Amino acid sequence: MKAVAVTPGTPDSVHLEEIEKPSLDQIPDGMGVLVRVLKVGVDATDREINEALYGNAPEGDSHLVIGHESFGIVEAVGENVKRVKPGDFVTATVRRPGGSIYDLIGTNDMTSEEEYYERGINLRHGYLTEYFVDEEEYIVRVPQGLKHLHVLMEPMSCAAKAVHQAYEAQQRMKVWRPKVAYVLGAGQIGLLTTLVLKLRGLEVFTLARGQAPNLKAEIVAGLEGTYVSTRETSMGELVKKTGKPDLIVDATGSSRLAFESMQHLGLNGVIVWTGITGGDSKVEVPADNINLQWVLGNKLLLGSVNANRTHFEMGIRDLALGEMMFPGVLGKILTNPVDGLDNYAEMMRLLVEDKDALKVYVNVAEE
Ligand code: BGC
Ligand code: ZN
DSSP states (O other): OOEEOOOTTSSOOEEEEEEEOOOGGGGGGGGGGEEEEEEEEEEEHHHHTTTTOBBBBBOSOOOOOOOOOEEEEEEOOOTTTSSSSOOOOOEEEEEEEEESSHHTOGGGGGGSSSOOOEEBBBBOSOOOOSSEEEEGGGEEEGGGGGGGGGGGHHHHHHHHHHHHHHHHGGGGGGSSOOOOOEEOSHHHHOOOOOOOOHHHHOOEEESSOOOSSHHHHHHHHTTOEEEETTTOOOOHHHHHHHHHOSSEESSOOOOHHHGGGTOOOOOEEEEEEEOOOOOOOOOOOHHHHHHHHHTTTTOEEEOOOOOOOOHHHHHHHHHHHHHHTTTSSGGGGGGGGEESSGGGGHHHHHHHTTTTTTTTEEEOOOO
């Protein structure tokens, strides 16, 4: 069967690879789930893997099948599988366990080992192919009523984790009732984070470069957030209007903005960084001032990567609630379909060149 793969270490090596169709007996104890892939989303991670900035092939292979945002339909299950059955729509988590205590308790996203295993990203093949097989543990059911949001499940799990981590960490405050949040960036993670925070009752300001009217502004407004173009209003100017935010989630992919946000957080607040910045840019920051404000204000900076099964389930619940509250809004994120694995070059072109492509995904097969 066909798969879209790269040769890690070689820039711009994306190509079609012929691989073997997986089978249930690759998974021990009758716990396997065979999934027929319907759609796969791609993001900046896939672009940067193709730029050879990171990404490694599984041991013994020279290619890495990419794609970590999966959506498919269960084709067959092992005899001990309980959670899903043939015909169910599903997605799959990305990270697989290493050997740390966090991996052993199902929180692979929090591994304390330097080496991590991620399907489609690092040391494990991804989902941009026709079928994949995995253990039931890593397969998450997608409700029938959410199938039109297909490839958003994985990005949503990252947004759900980022916000959940902030609330978990803020238990240090005994009482924490955040009112104002800034979401930096209106890409898929920024928009989905806007939803998660609106559902928690916060006043949300989503900051991005582009001036309204545009699609991102329309989606933010549809979620009842406030879109702010940083071309018109800087973060500092916004603070003058709203007061310092209790929570900032950075999803810009810009380390400069991630650091800049440190000057604007409110007392006892928390910043969550979610951007994966593959470059090595340097910035100058007002270090004394940040250090001072940070200490005097008991502020917290948190990094959040990936997501485990629990976060997928939280994210799916929030997507369902989001569809009830703001019908039809979330689907607008899904801007750029590409038909068929054969069109991998167009897929990569959209990721590299089309700045308006909010979400690129591949229609792999019909239901
Ligand atoms: C993926 C995460 C992954 C991270 C780091 C992101 O694009 O969505 O699942 O952990 O990249 O590799
Ligand atoms: Zn991703």
